[in-house]
Amino acid sequence: MGRFPASRFMGSKRRILNFLHDAFMQIEFGTALDAFSGGGSVSYLLKSMGKAVDSNDYLAYAQVVAMATVENKYAVLDEADIEMLASPSRQAPTFIQDTFNGLFFTPEDNAFLDLVSGNIDRLADPHKRAIARAALCRAALKKQPRGVFTVVGHRYDDGRADLSRSMREQFVRSVLDYNEAVFDNGRSCRAAQGDIMQRLEANYDLVYLDPPYYSPHSDNDYLRRYHFVEGLATYWTAAPIIETSKTKRLERRPTPFAARKSIYGALDTLFERFSTSTLAVSYSSNSIPTREELSEMLQRHSRKVEVFDVDLTYSFGTHSHKVGDNRNAVSEFLFVGRP
Numbered sequence: 001m002g003r004f005p006a007s008r009f010m011g012s013k014r015r016i017l018n019f020l021h022d023a024f025m026q027i028e029f030g031t032a033l034d035a036f037s038g039g040g041s042v043s044y045l046l047k048s049m050g051k052a053v054d055s056n057d058y059l060a061y062a063q064v065v066a067m068a069t070v071e072n073k074y075a076v077l078d079e080a081d082i083e084m085l086a087s088p089s090r091q092a093p094t095f096i097q098d099t100f101n102g103l104f105f106t107p108e109d110n111a112f113l114d115l116v117s118g119n120i121d122r123l124a125d126p127h128k129r130a131i132a133r134a135a136l137c138r139a140a141l142k143k144q145p146r147g148v149f150t151v152v153g154h155r156y157d158d159g160r161a162d163l164s165r166s167m168r169e170q171f172v173r174s175v176l177d178y179n180e181a182v183f184d185n186g187r188s189c190r191a192a193q194g195d196i197m198q199r200l201e202a203n204y205d206l207v208y209l210d211p212p213y214y215s216p217h218s219d220n221d222y223l224r225r226y227h228f229v230e231g232l233a234t235y236w237t238a239a240p241i242i243e244t245s246k247t248k249r250l251e252r253r254p255t256p257f258a259a260r261k262s263i264y265g266a267l268d269t270l271f272e273r274f275s276t277s278t279l280a281v282s283y284s285s286n287s288i289p290t291r292e293e294l295s296e297m298l299q300r301h302s303r304k305v306e307v308f309d310v311d312l313t314y315s316f317g318t319h320s321h322k323v324g325d326n327r328n329a330v331s332e333f334l335f336v337g338r339p
């Protein structure tokens with residue numbers, strides 16, 4: 001088993017994978033749906049545990065990452081592939097240079113993104129293409145201060161080494177990282193893109209739900225933060241840009257997890273749809289629904305409900321000066337409902 005190439009992604013469960021692993025170990029299952037796969041690390045954990053995993057997310061970016069790391073059993077990019085991808089071409093497209101000039105990256109970096117995007121279609125194997133696209137997205141995320149595309153320019157430049165490396169170097173490094181992550185767990189795994197509310201297939205032993213956490217104090221809009229890599233994942237062929245927006249972002253994509261009035265109903269629908277599976281639901285202590293509300297909702301659909309929690313404030317000593325300051329205390333919950 002390889003190592004998962006990390007990217008910063010809002011709500012990523014990367015830091016609590018051990019906690020999730022221990023909880024999953026207490027459940028007997030062979031097939032799993034990761035319904036909101038996002039950055040992909042939980043799907044990869046499940047694959048590493050030998051499970052047949054279906055990954056789903058409504059972002060094309062998430063699908064590309066899961067195709068490269070979860071669905072993919074064997075495909076890697078060799079030196080000749082990398083050279084081909086980065087080789088100059090007079091037919092290279094210029095969409096990024098034309099659209100994002102002066103916004104996020106230097107002209108050279110934009111030209112490199114265009115060049116590779118144009119060459120990707122020359123790869124015949126869909127999983128090789130997925131590695132190339134995932135690596136290109138990861139390169140762009142690493143080169144963007146704070147890893148989000150909500151502001152233009154470099155006012156948050158924090159001097160990280162990642163920012164000083166060229167897009168080309170970031171891309172090649174990421175390809176090698178993705179190559180390392182490829183393995184076959186002997187099961188069939190699939191990566192899909194779609195609104196989970198529309199997905200009716202329900203015959204999984206385990207369904208893991210990690211929806212966007214809703215809080216009245218901050219927005220949980222993934223597309224607003226990650227529109228650039230979402231566009232890059234399909235080279236802007238799948239969704240229109242809002243031309244008048246400063247950041248040239250993509251049009252909003254509706255999701256019931258963005259509003260208080262719809263989130264309860266959406267969760268209830270999913271709990272009902274997957275009520276014959278073991279449900280594992282991640283949520284956070286500073287979000288709505290509350291721990292009590294979620295437990296109660298799950299109890300209406302599952303025979304037995306357990307709640308596991310991990311304290312993020314104390315487990316990861318990055319903010320040690322804030323220990324004891326309750327405003328920063330936040331727990332991650334995992335609700336497990338058994339059929």
Ligand SMILES: C[S@@+](CC[C@H](N)C(=O)[O-])C[C@H]1O[C@@H](n2cnc3c(N)ncnc32)[C@H](O)[C@@H]1O
Pocket residue numbers: 009010011012013014035036037038039040041042056057058059062194195196197210211212213222254255256257
């Ligand atoms: C908390 S994140 C998941 C993080 C992921 N488990 C990880 O470790 O990186 C929530 C995800 O839900 C996705 N999402 C939001 N609404 C959705 C919907 N209606 N259907 C499918 N995915 C959705 C977002 O794109 C985002 O990737």
